[in-house]
Structures are given as C-alpha cells and as structure tokens.
Amino acid sequence: MHFSAWVVIALIVSGSFAGLLGALVGIGGGLIVVPVLVLGFGVDIKIAIASSLVAVVASSTAAGSVYVGKGLANMRLGMTLEIATTLGGISGGLLAVLIPAKVISGLFAALMVVTSTLIVRSKELPKRAPPSSGENANSVDGQETVGQLSGSYYDPYHKELIHYQAERLALGSAVSFVAGIMSGLLGVGGGFIKVPAMTLGMKVPMKVAAATSNFMIGVTAASSLFVYFARGLIHPMIAAPIAIGISIGAIYGTSVSQKVSPGVLKKIMGVLMIFTAIEFFLKTMGVTFGI
C-alpha cells in the first residue's frame, strides 16, 4: 500500500461522508467505512474492521455528546445495557482474531444485505413540527430519573411530555450482548438491532432509543478496539484520517439531522448498499471479473 497525501485526503473525505450519512440515515459509520476501505483502498478486511472501530468510537463520541447535552440519551439505561455490550465487544474482538478473514467477509456482506433491506423497507417517521421561535439548539429535550430505568422527553410533533419506563431488561441485555459481539467481530456499532430491541422489546420511545444506542456505541466499540490494538491491527495512517473525517461528518450531520427528511436518501443508500454487499462478497472471496 502506498499512501500519498491525496490518498489521506480521500480517506478524510470518505470518513466525512460516512459520518454525515450515519447521522442522517442512521446507518452507522462501520457499514460504510469497512466496504470503502476494502473495495476503494484495497485494505485487508481485519485492518479495515480495526480502523472502522476507531471511527465508530469517534462518531459515537461526537453524536453522543450532543444527545447527552439534550437529555435524550438515557445514561442509566445505556450504562445498564453496556454491561452486556462490553462483554459482547470483548468476545467479538477475540473471536475476530480466530475466525478466518473469508468467513468474516461473508458475515459482513450478509450483515450489509440485512441492514440495507431493513432500511429500504423502513417506514418514514412523521415529520417533526417546525421549531418554535423560542426553541434553541441548547435546549434540553429530555430527562432521566435518578435510581430508575425511566425518564421523559418532549415530543415536538405532538407538543407533549412523554414519560417512559424501560421494561424487559433481560431481553434488552441479551440483544445488547449480540450487538456487542457483532461490533467487535465486524467493526460496526450495532445500533440497527439495539434500537428495535429498545423500542419494541423494552418500550422505550424511538428518539430516546436512538440517542441512547448512539451514546452506548463508544463504550462498546472501545471494548473491542483495545483487543485489536493489542494484536497490532491498528494502522494509524489508515485509522486516523477516517476518524478525523467521521468526527467532522458526525458533528455536522447531527446538527442538521433535525432539519433534513432522509426518506429518499435512505432508499438510495439501501439499494446502493445491496449492490456494494454483492461486490464486497465477490471480491473478498477472490472472485474477479477480469477485463
């Protein structure tokens, strides 16, 4: 691999897009970063996953800080589920070292197909009411309860305060453990299974679930990042530009996500990802179409 300044700039730009799309479409950075590194830059799959974990910690830290400030991320709920995600993250990181690269590539391609199908089929959320004149970027939208897994948040669409109480913690923890394994094994955040588990299983409102999941991802990805770091799989010249780019993209994307309706963008991204998954699978399995 020969890295000129132009390649580094291309990595920063790719990272920025991954961060922006992650914030707008909800596809975490990892599902974009790994295929971009493997297909676009010819990076080995395990090094791509290690770099992706660095990027995922960066984007989660950037977005998480915004959601914490707004009170949308329930830190007590997040911390409770993090017991399971960190155990899963370490297990996934250790498994990744043992499992052959081709199997990991196959799993990653399958994951891309599943998540992109879910994204294409997902229903559009009701549009948010336009911000009132009194609303500002620093206002607090929600609050958790001391000593409990509950809280409240202000729903601007219905203009009312919604109270919630998290239920079925065992189910949420089981899914979080699986999300942690996937994060450590494949370098993704795992929000796409944690969010439905929280909303459908634990009865947590969508906005709170998405914010809490994002807040949790930093800790989950960090738990497996250290395993990759110990195995010498972190190549700073690849990981650093991607992480710098994704931080910029995530900060900008999180700040404009309230104003953007991602409907069409989601469908395009979903279809594009299905094709990328096929190409990714074929390339990493060694199938090439020579000209």
Add this chain to the structure above:
Amino acid sequence: MNSNQESSALATDRKVVQFLLRAGLGLSVVLMFVGLVVSLSSGETTPTPVEMKSLFANGLTLGNHLMGAGVLLLGLTPVLRVLMLVYLWYREKDWKFAIIALIVFTTLMVSISLGGG
C-alpha cells in the same frame, strides 16, 4: 433528594459528561491530525501497524507515535466517561447505578489489560 436537587444533579451529569466527551474527542483528533501531517511531511507513505504497548517504548516514528496516542486517547474517552459516572452517581447516592457503572468500568479494564499483556 427532592425534585429540584434531582434536576440540578442530572443537569450537572449532562454537562460534565458532554464536556468530557468533547474534550477527549477534540484532543485525540488534534493528536491524530498533527501525527498525520508529521508522517506525511517526513515522507512516510506506507501504513504500518502500531501495538498499544509500543506507544510506551521507543521505536515508533514521531508521526505514528502521535497518531497512536490519538487512537489510545480516543479509546480511553468512553472509559473515562464511565469512570466519571461512577463518581457522579456515587455522589448522588444512586448506589445501584454507581455499581452498574463500576461493573462496566471493570469490564473495560479487562479489555485494556488484554491490550497491555
């Protein structure tokens, strides 16, 4: 704790955690960026692996050392966030969640010790 004290404690938690996350991310991005510039300006064009423990020894180029330190600080930022919440929740006498945060912190320490070993 009455509801006013509870609101004030929650607001402090949010501010402290938000500051910690932003400071950690900001500092690690600066380290990675400076390291990247140093690497490129000294003619390094081949990405080389960096192990966590090699950051505490000689042998790395300055660029890789700085970028590696940036990656380490980035990874430690969520860990420090967990540790900070152990303290904040302990101070609020929210024992249950202080213990939960301590369990998460211990798990992360196991992960880091795997890196150091």
